[in-house]
Amino acid sequence: MPRQPRVTHWQYFTLISGVLIANGIMSMPRAVAADAGRSAWLVILLVGCIVAVLTWLAHLVASHFPTRDAAEWPKTLLGPILGRIWMMAYLLRAIIFLLLTAQLYAGYLSVRLFPRTPTHVFALLVLALSLLAVLAKVRGFARFSEVAFYMSIPLILFIIIPFTKGNTLHLLPLVGDTPPSDLLKSALAASYSYAGFDFLWFVYPHLRRKASAGTVAFGAVLLTAIVYAFVTATTIMYFGLEKLGLIFLPTLAALRGIEMVLFERIDSLMMFAWLSTVVVTAAAQLYTATRLVQGLANGLSFPKVAAGLSGLFFIVAYSVTDLPLYQTIAISDIFGIFDLSFFVTSIFVFLILALVRNRKGDKCDEPAD
Amino acid sequence: MDNWWDLLKSFFMAEDATRSTHNAIPSRGFQGNLAYLRERFSNAHDFSVRELQLGGDGKKAAVIYLESLTNPARIAEEVLIPLGSFIGMAERPQAKVRPLLAKQFLSSSNLEETTDLKQAEGLLLDGWTIILMDGLNTILAVGTQSNPGRAVTASETETSIFGPKQAFVEAHTVNLALLRQKLKTPKLKLEEFRLGTKSPTGVMFVYLEGTAPDTFVRGVRERLANIEVEVLIESSYLESLLGISTLSPFPQAIYTERPDKVTANLLEGRVALVVDGSPDVLVLPTAFPDLFQVADDYYQRTLPSLLIRVLRVIAFFLATTLPSLYVVLISFNYEVLPTNLIIPVAIFRSGVPFPPFIELFGMLLIVDILQEGATRLPSKVGQTIGVVGGFVLGQAVIEAGLISPLSLITAALSFIGSFAIPDYRVVGLVRILRYALLLGASLLSGVGVVAVWLAVFIHIASLEVLGVPYLRPIAPLSKKSLGDFILHRKKDE
Numbered sequence: 001m002p003r004q005p006r007v008t009h010w011q012y013f014t015l016i017s018g019v020l021i022a023n024g025i026m027s028m029p030r031a032v033a034a035d036a037g038r039s040a041w042l043v044i045l046l047v048g049c050i051v052a053v054l055t056w057l058a059h060l061v062a063s064h065f066p067t068r069d070a071a072e073w074p075k076t077l078l079g080p081i082l083g084r085i086w087m088m089a090y091l092l093r094a095i096i097f098l099l100l101t102a103q104l105y106a107g108y109l110s111v112r113l114f115p116r117t118p119t120h121v122f123a124l125l126v127l128a129l130s131l132l133a134v135l136a137k138v139r140g141f142a143r144f145s146e147v148a149f150y151m152s153i154p155l156i157l158f159i160i161i162p163f164t165k166g167n168t169l170h171l172l173p174l175v176g177d178t179p180p181s182d183l184l185k186s187a188l189a190a191s192y193s194y195a196g197f198d199f200l201w202f203v204y205p206h207l208r209r210k211a212s213a214g215t216v217a218f219g220a221v222l223l224t225a226i227v228y229a230f231v232t233a234t235t236i237m238y239f240g241l242e243k244l245g246l247i248f249l250p251t252l253a254a255l256r257g258i259e260m261v262l263f264e265r266i267d268s269l270m271m272f273a274w275l276s277t278v279v280v281t282a283a284a285q286l287y288t289a290t291r292l293v294q295g296l297a298n299g300l301s302f303p304k305v306a307a308g309l310s311g312l313f314f315i316v317a318y319s320v321t322d323l324p325l326y327q328t329i330a331i332s333d334i335f336g337i338f339d340l341s342f343f344v345t346s347i348f349v350f351l352i353l354a355l356v357r358n359r360k361g362d363k364c365d366e367p368a369d
Numbered sequence: 370m371d372n373w374w375d376l377l378k379s380f381f382m383a384e385d386a387t388r389s390t391h392n393a394i395p396s397r398g399f400q401g402n403l404a405y406l407r408e409r410f411s412n413a414h415d416f417s418v419r420e421l422q423l424g425g426d427g428k429k430a431a432v433i434y435l436e437s438l439t440n441p442a443r444i445a446e447e448v449l450i451p452l453g454s455f456i457g458m459a460e461r462p463q464a465k466v467r468p469l470l471a472k473q474f475l476s477s478s479n480l481e482e483t484t485d486l487k488q489a490e491g492l493l494l495d496g497w498t499i500i501l502m503d504g505l506n507t508i509l510a511v512g513t514q515s516n517p518g519r520a521v522t523a524s525e526t527e528t529s530i531f532g533p534k535q536a537f538v539e540a541h542t543v544n545l546a547l548l549r550q551k552l553k554t555p556k557l558k559l560e561e562f563r564l565g566t567k568s569p570t571g572v573m574f575v576y577l578e579g580t581a582p583d584t585f586v587r588g589v590r591e592r593l594a595n596i597e598v599e600v601l602i603e604s605s606y607l608e609s610l611l612g613i614s615t616l617s618p619f620p621q622a623i624y625t626e627r628p629d630k631v632t633a634n635l636l637e638g639r640v641a642l643v644v645d646g647s648p649d650v651l652v653l654p655t656a657f658p659d660l661f662q663v664a665d666d667y668y669q670r671t672l673p674s675l676l677i678r679v680l681r682v683i684a685f686f687l688a689t690t691l692p693s694l695y696v697v698l699i700s701f702n703y704e705v706l707p708t709n710l711i712i713p714v715a716i717f718r719s720g721v722p723f724p725p726f727i728e729l730f731g732m733l734l735i736v737d738i739l740q741e742g743a744t745r746l747p748s749k750v751g752q753t754i755g756v757v758g759g760f761v762l763g764q765a766v767i768e769a770g771l772i773s774p775l776s777l778i779t780a781a782l783s784f785i786g787s788f789a790i791p792d793y794r795v796v797g798l799v800r801i802l803r804y805a806l807l808l809g810a811s812l813l814s815g816v817g818v819v820a821v822w823l824a825v826f827i828h829i830a831s832l833e834v835l836g837v838p839y840l841r842p843i844a845p846l847s848k849k850s851l852g853d854f855i856l857h858r859k860k861d862e
Contacts, residue, residue: 132827140831146844264707272815
């Protein structure tokens with residue numbers, strides 16, 4: 001048979017940016033602008049650049065293990081016990097992230113369009129589609145992420161219209177007069193929007209070409225940062241800072257102003273289309289969780305574990321169906337800070353350990369245990 | 370507790386798969402071979418054995434054939450007359466008799482030698498005449514097939530305005546000749562496989578050496594060699610036998626009866642499987658975008674061809690999604706529509722007792738029943754059903770106020786859209802998608818529609834036809850292939 005097609009650089013790019021973009025594109029401008037004011041877009045860009053560098057460092061860790069993913073190599077680097085503890089923490093983080101992604105989208109839908117439909121119905125939908133995407137294996141999932149990326153392009157292109165209608169004076173002065181402590185607070189508020197770049201640890205072994213994959217991952221995060229900054233600048237320009245603080249989902253609200261011959265409310269259509277990127281993010285976390293369970297207990301079947309986890313997540317989503325949206329958002333903000341700290345620490349520790357092993361002459365890419 | 374854990378563990382554990390092979394039957398000498406074939410073809414009225422005395426020492430020969438599949442004139446000319454002149458020479462040693470008979474006396478260009486009775490049996494069933502000779506272990510076979518098949522005519526299912534009109538027929542020798550006429554190169558390879566343990570059928574594996582990827586050719590060859598089936602009735606059976614899932618509603622192979630289309634595909638590096646007895650040639654691998662192409666596209670100028678393919682994609686979208694969009698916009702998210710459009714819509718819908726979902730579901734169901742009914746009826750009766758169903762029934766339900774004219778327009782546009790897709794196999798897919806999207810729209814509005822489409826995209830993203838991605842060249846993106854696909858650049862450009 002022909003050589004099994006593996007993940008291409010372009011798919012790697014769409015996967016990483018796809019995993020990130022669902023979290024922040026709709027709500028981030030309000031969250032960041034609340035503290036950073038008119039400099040919000042600059043803060044977002046700056047945080048994006050820092051996360052891009054982190055992504056590149058995470059790639060360096062992965063490059064020590066060309067054939068194994070993060071469900072295998074932590075045991076080699078940290079030892080069997082510490083490795084398992086770290087993987088359990090990572091698993092917990094993936095579970096929370098998946099639930100937050102599904103709950104937030106479900107919450108936004110309930111609030112904006114379907115107030116009478118329980119949120120767990122939409123959460124179930126996200127989970128079911130994520131399970132399907134995960135069962136398509138990495139190659140299938142990567143192809144789907146490519147399609148989802150193309151589907152999200154209209155959303156970004158439509159934002160150009162409010163951008164042209166906005167008032168540039170709302171952005172001036174560029175740096176603004178926000179105190180550094182508020183800038184730091186807003187930078188932390190932006191961290192949730194950049195959660196998920198670590199998925200590269202699971203895709204890297206499936207890459208067709210490993211060379212320059214770090215640049216691709218870096219570029220994907222940078223593109224996301226530019227899109228976030230553009231969206232934030234647009235919403236500030238369109239609404240002004242005072243009004244922006246009162247709007248729940250500013251990106252959608254900006255799209256609401258677009259009128260076309262056939263459609264008057266593009267925002268409703270975009271809310272539906274957003275589902276594609278949400279599924280990519282949720283599926284990436286479901287894949288991460290499934291692989292980690294497999295890494296913790298050897299010999300388990302991937303489809304059955306993925307299906308089992310999805311069922312479990314749905315039960316949790318069902319039990320928190322009454323959780324108000326603002327509380328979910330607050331949890332996501334805290335989660336974002338935890339997530340960033342967890343990965344900053346992990347990346348640096350792993351990088352040092354991998355370098356020490358290399359210096360000692362131990363090959364990193366050997367089966368664990 | 371251990372048992373519970375074991376049970377849970379066994380449920381989550383991965384599973385394995387197994388395989389098997391088949392054997393030849395060695396030649397058993399003159400009497401043994403004759404007895405074997407008589408026993409295999411007992412109660413077969415068309416099974417004929419003519420025993421001949423080849424010399425004074427009692428040496429015999431037997432000429433065996435199936436009357437229903439052979440041409441008597443060819444048997445007389447290519448077998449019986451040469452054997453008659455061979456009388457007297459059969460007493461020579463076996464080592465000399467076989468080459469003498471095969472090379473000097475039997476003048477047919479179709480001559481096979483085998484020591485496998487299973488192969489001899491297969492040749493007999495293909496219309497060959499078998500020659501058994503006393504003292505000779507080798508079985509000789511001469512091609513004496515009659516060709517009762519129909520003549521080459523224009524294609525009825527894949528009509529075209531431009532280009533050649535010839536279509537394949539049931540006889541695969543004729544089909545191979547049609548391909549050879551188009552591709553006059555020794556690089557055109559034709560490998561024969563015989564599939565079917567109960568009734569072997571010839572399958573010709575066709576590819577262009579150096580153009581089709583070696584790994585793919587090797588893979589298909591291996592799969593063909595490992596196929597185990599009792600009878601291969603039609604080329605469509607091959608799809609599942611090659612390991613392509615038939616559970617998916619998406620067609621994963623091109624079936625065509627046009628030699629020019631097969632030729633174009635061979636030139637693009639694909640392979641073809643020509644099954645004896647089937648006018649449909651299977652072309653592999655197939656990608657989703659291929660379903661929107663027809664042979665005519667190759668004969669037109671780039672821009673008109675591109676425009677037509679874009680129209681087909683729009684038609685596919687209309688056919689599948691328009692009814693569900695109608696339900697979304699009329700039942701749930703009417704705020705999306707401009708105000709000056711909502712008022713006429715509301716006027717048209719006033720007094721209609723059913724929600725849009727019921728209206729459309731009912732109408733699409735009726736139209737599908739009418740279509741299925743008309744397909745199975747003679748053409749003139751079928752036209753009557755079309756007129757009664759389309760005009761009389763449609764007019765009557767609108768006048769009765771059961772449905773709104775807008776719903777009827779939506780259903781009609783969706784239905785017409787499905788006919789703009791060139792491959793009839795896609796129409797079945799369109800029906801499934803249409804109902805699934807309609808259901809998604811009625812349950813969860815636009816989210817349901819997007820969810821169904823996402824499920825479809827995930828499904829087709831996961832599909833691989835013998836290792837080749839089904840969404841190629843869109844995902845994985847191949848700029849060159851996508852450019853060729855969009856602009857339909859010919860090979861020499």
